[in-house]
Amino acid sequence: MQDRKNGRAAALPVAKELRCFCTSAGVDVGASAYLCNMEQLLQQIEEYKKEIAAFEAADDKQVEEFRIRFLGTKGLVKAVMGEMKQVPADQKKAFGQILNDFKLFAESRYESLREQTAATQGPAGSRIDLSLPGDPAPLGSRHPITLMRNRIVSIFQRLGFAVAEGPEIEDDWHNFGALNLPPHHPARDMQDTFYIQQNPDWVLRTHTSSVQIREMEKGKLPIRMLMPGRVYRNETVSARSHCFFHQVEGLYIDENVSFADLKQTLYFFVKEMYGKDVKVRFRPSYFPFTEPSAEMDVSCFICGGEGCNICKKTGWVEILGCGMVHPNVLQNCNIDPNKYTGFAFGMGIERPALLKYDVNDLRLFSENDVRFLKQFTSAI
Numbered sequence: 001m002q003d004r005k006n007g008r009a010a011a012l013p014v015a016k017e018l019r020c021f022c023t024s025a026g027v028d029v030g031a032s033a034y035l036c037n038m039e040q041l042l043q044q045i046e047e048y049k050k051e052i053a054a055f056e057a058a059d060d061k062q063v064e065e066f067r068i069r070f071l072g073t074k075g076l077v078k079a080v081m082g083e084m085k086q087v088p089a090d091q092k093k094a095f096g097q098i099l100n101d102f103k104l105f106a107e108s109r110y111e112s113l114r115e116q117t118a119a120t121q122g123p124a125g126s127r128i129d130l131s132l133p134g135d136p137a138p139l140g141s142r143h144p145i146t147l148m149r150n151r152i153v154s155i156f157q158r159l160g161f162a163v164a165e166g167p168e169i170e171d172d173w174h175n176f177g178a179l180n181l182p183p184h185h186p187a188r189d190m191q192d193t194f195y196i197q198q199n200p201d202w203v204l205r206t207h208t209s210s211v212q213i214r215e216m217e218k219g220k221l222p223i224r225m226l227m228p229g230r231v232y233r234n235e236t237v238s239a240r241s242h243c244f245f246h247q248v249e250g251l252y253i254d255e256n257v258s259f260a261d262l263k264q265t266l267y268f269f270v271k272e273m274y275g276k277d278v279k280v281r282f283r284p285s286y287f288p289f290t291e292p293s294a295e296m297d298v299s300c301f302i303c304g305g306e307g308c309n310i311c312k313k314t315g316w317v318e319i320l321g322c323g324m325v326h327p328n329v330l331q332n333c334n335i336d337p338n339k340y341t342g343f344a345f346g347m348g349i350e351r352p353a354l355l356k357y358d359v360n361d362l363r364l365f366s367e368n369d370v371r372f373l374k375q376f377t378s379a380i
């Protein structure tokens with residue numbers, strides 16, 4: 001019969017398995033003998049069905065053995081179907097149905113065995129050489145500007161700063177007016193700014209401070225937000241400057257916020273960003289939207305303060321501008337400057353990325369040269 005363990009069909013001749021049939025033996029029989037034979041045949045079919053249901057195939061070869069044993073031209077299904085001619089006419093219909101069901105049962109088992117082995121062996125079955133190396137799936141990488149932006153943002157997020165974003169095409173009020181930039185300010189010059197249209201003026205934002213205005217206008221205080229994003233200036237494109245670049249600005253507004261809070265926040269940032277040994281200095285400066293204002297330098301992390309090309313022999317590298325939010329700016333956003341104070345700061349992303357990744361040309365960041373970008377595949 002069948003060696004179940006191997007799923008292998010024994011090569012028993014069909015006629016021998018059907019030997020119980022008087023008809024097969026060529027014996028002349030009466031109606032009662034038919035009944036007897038049919039009973040035996042039905043019993044035999046049930047046994048075959050059990051065998052079919054229990055048949056397992058591990059590969060294509062065993063599936064083929066199943067097909068030969070049950071569905072082949074000399075298979076059991078055909079042999080059983082051959083018994084039809086011995087069946088009395090009045091029972092042919094009922095018996096035909098049983099035989100047909102048996103045939104469909106064997107065929108459906110054959111199909112499911114084929115699917116099972118195809119699934120375990122892959123679409124082309126054993127024709128695939130599983131020892132071959134797979135097709136490489138090319139890995140993308142984060143852009144160095146994104147890497148630096150994420151790093152800066154993650155440091156401030158630990159101090160409770162949330163991220164806010166805003167439109168890159170801005171109206172005059174959000175980009176200039178609300179920020180206390182007087183009409184004669186050089187930033188408003190046609191030579192410095194990309195105007196989309198004039199009267200009313202629409203510009204490509206020159207800083208992400210416009211997002212600070214939008215956040216303050218919402219009136220939900222206190223505010224502790226970071227504004228990362230792309231900004232535009234009308235500058236000649238070269239290795240050291242570009243007509244667009246990226247910034248991260250920060251804004252903190254609450255009652256009793258002082259310059260000491262600003263300094264402590266930035267000290268924390270510098271230590272996390274450049275290490276514990278880096279020194280910090282503030283230089284008085286001027287911005288229309290902050291008062292007082294300062295530039296912040298850190299001791300050169302390339303030469304350690306001794307002087308090199310990066311720090312232009314000064315030992316210091318300027319990294320950001322900052323200050324206390326000007327009362328006029330608060331008023332422009334309907335915030336009471338007698339009750340609330342706040343600080344703001346802003347830094348470029350390109351400069352620290354240039355230094356960190358030792359890139360010597362700003363244009364590489366925006367040229368989409370895959371040879372450049374794929375060098376950051378392993379960076380996180």
Ligand SMILES: [Zn+2]
Binds near residue numbers: 313
């Ligand atoms: Zn240096």
